Structure formats: C-alpha cells, structure tokens
Amino acid sequence: MAKIIDGKKISAQIKDELKEEVAKLKEEGTEITLAVIQVGNDPASTVYVRNKKKACEYIGIRSVSYELEESTTEEELIELIEELNNRDDVNGILVQLPVPKHINEDAVIKAISPLKDVDGFHPQSVGALSIGQKGYVSCTPAGIIQLLKRSDIDIEGKECVIIGRSNIVGKPMALLMLRENATVTICHSRTKDLKEVTKRADILIAAVGKPKMITKDYVKEGAVVIDVGIHRLEEGLCGDVDFDDVEPVCSAITPVPGGVGPMTIAMLMYNCVNSRKINETELK
Numbered sequence: 487m488a489k490i491i492d493g494k495k496i497s498a499q500i501k502d503e504l505k506e507e508v509a510k511l512k513e514e515g516t517e518i519t520l521a522v523i524q525v526g527n528d529p530a531s532t533v534y535v536r537n538k539k540k541a542c543e544y545i546g547i548r549s550v551s552y553e554l555e556e557s558t559t560e561e562e563l564i565e566l567i568e569e570l571n572n573r574d575d576v577n578g579i580l581v582q583l584p585v586p587k588h589i590n591e592d593a594v595i596k597a598i599s600p601l602k603d604v605d606g607f608h609p610q611s612v613g614a615l616s617i618g619q620k621g622y623v624s625c626t627p628a629g630i631i632q633l634l635k636r637s638d639i640d641i642e643g644k645e646c647v648i649i650g651r652s653n654i655v656g657k658p659m660a661l662l663m664l665r666e667n668a669t670v671t672i673c674h675s676r677t678k679d680l681k682e683v684t685k686r687a688d689i690l691i692a693a694v695g696k697p698k699m700i701t702k703d704y705v706k707e708g709a710v711v712i713d714v715g716i717h718r719l720e721e722g723l724c725g726d727v728d729f730d731d732v733e734p735v736c737s738a739i740t741p742v743p744g745g746v747g748p749m750t751i752a753m754l755m756y757n758c759v760n761s762r763k764i765n766e767t768e769l770k
C-alpha cells in the first residue's frame with residue numbers, strides 16, 4: 487500500500503508555523519500586508535481570491551483587496567501596481583490570473599516589483615531561481631518540495647521526471663528539483679515514447695492538464711508520484727493521475743483533492759511572511 491502524502495495536513499502545519507511567526511513579528515511592531523488585485527469577476531478567480539484572503543486572516547496577514555471592473559485598461563492596472571510597488575506598507579502584490587483578454591499578462595507580471603512578487607512569476611524571480619540566487623519561488627512547485635521534504639522523501643540523486651513545461655509549474659519545478667540535486671528530465675507534448683521516459687522516474691511529477699492520463703503503465707514500481715492536476719468532472723475532482731490504477735504500484739502518492747492543491751496557498755503565505763528574508767540583500 488502506498489503512503490498517501492497528506493497535503494491538507496502539511497499545509498495546515500506550514501500555516502500554523504507562519505501564524506506563530508507573524509504573531510512574533512507583530513510583537514516587534516512589524517505587520518505583513520498582501521495586496522490582492524482581481525480584474526473582472528470570473529467565478530473561479532473569485533473563489534481563489536476568497537481562499538487567499540481567508541488564509542491571510544488565519545495567519546494574521548493584513549490583506550488589502552482591489553476588485554476592478556472587467557473593463558479596466560492595462561494602463562490603469564499597471565498604474566495601480568506601480569502605486570503599490572511604491573508603498574512601504576505593502577509587502578506582496580498578487581494579481582489573480584488570468585486577467586481579461588484585452589490586458590497583456592506578461593506586461594502585468596513585469597510591472598510587479600520583483601521585491602513584492604509573491605507569486606514568483608516575474609522574469610527576475612525565475613532568473614534568480616535558475617542561477618541559484620535568492621528570490622521568490624512559484625508557489626505550487628515550492629509546495630511540492632515541502633510535501634516531499636516533510637514526508638521524509640529523499641530527493642538528492644534521484645531520477646525525477648516532470649510531465650509538463652509550463653512557466654508556472656513544469657519549468658520552475660525542474661529548477662527546484664535540480665537545486666535539490668535530483669537528476670531531472672522534463673517531458674512535454676512532443677516527447678517521444680513518454681512511458682519509456684516516465685518509467686525511469688523515482689519521483690514522477692504530473693503537471694500535464696489531462697484528467698487521469700497517467701496510469702500504472704507510466705510508473706516504475708515503488709516510485710513517488712506527485713499529481714499537480716486539478717479537474718472538475720461530473721463524478722467529482724480528479725488529477726492528472728489515475729489514482730486507483732497507480733496507487734498499488736507506487737510507494738507514495740498525492741491524492742486529489744488534498745495533495746498538491748492546499749500547498750499552493752500555504753506557500754503564497756510563506757512568500758508573504760518571508761518577503762523580508764527573501765529580499766535581505768536589498769533591505770540591508
């Protein structure tokens with residue numbers, strides 16, 4: 487029987503640790519503030535934003551929200567971001583993605599100061615990660631590292647295969663696994679003989695965006711399987727991994743829901759609370 491990696495429990499532990507840290511900071515007179523911007527009212531985004539605000543409240547982070555009309559222009563949004571960049575009382579800025587189609591997402595990401603880029607999407611944050619310098623790390627991949635470490639799964643020297651090369655999951659995930667001294671392979675939609683490659687993995691990370699695509703035919707006996715996918719099907723939520731098929735052959739696996747999902751918000755909170763440490767050199 488595989489070990490079930492409990493993302494709900496691990497994310498709760500992280501949030502409790504952060505809550506303690508925030509209470510100490512408050513005693514020293516420091517308050518952490520996250521600015522959350524949502525443009526338009528996409529229902530999924532509204533739920534994400536609500537959950538992020540709830541997590542802030544639990545930990546003791548002040549959140550200031552900006553709910554902007556769908557018709558907001560790119561210039562207006564960037565103007566607000568710049569205002570927040572310049573405010574000493576704001577530690578982190580989060581723009582809930584996707585933004586409406588008339589706004590260029592890359593321009594918005596670039597407008598956020600790398601010192602406040604708690605999502606870790608700014609080119610400077612990604613660049614810092616790739617050359618091993620300090621900076622914010624994208625929350626979902628950072629959460630996966632915490633899941634592995636806090637489940638006592640060794641990463642060093644292991645064969646890690648990541649399926650997916652997106653900017654928010656696959657690529658930063660590969661860089662983080664490399665930083666942890668794994669031997670890393672990235673697969674994508676043009677990979678030939680996908681199963682041949684994934685069957686080499688000691689740690690297999692599926693961020694492919696296809697419900698239940700990864701069956702036991704893709705998995706080496708005893709591998710650790712991390713499922714990043716989230717899909718809302720009629721029968722309920724599922725991931726990129728066919729859990730019932732894969733669970734009997736692997737040594738550890740994340741469920742959906744309750745695996746990677748809860749870690750993303752926990753790591754966003756981590757980035758906010760640690761913004762001072764992440765920017766240590768700039769603050770000196």
Ligand code: NAD
Pocket residue numbers: 626649650651652653654655656673674675676677680693694695696714715716717726746747748750
């Ligand atoms: P994406 O669509 O941007 O990227 C998917 C990647 O999979 C691409 O790089 C593509 O090349 C690759 N791919 C597609 N079909 C393939 C195939 N047949 N064989 C091999 N590779 C293939 O998706 P994303 O943003 O990286 O997200 C991936 C999944 O993770 C989605 O289900 C998404 O909902 C979920 N997600 C979850 C969280 C979380 O907090 N748990 C966060 C982000 C994304």
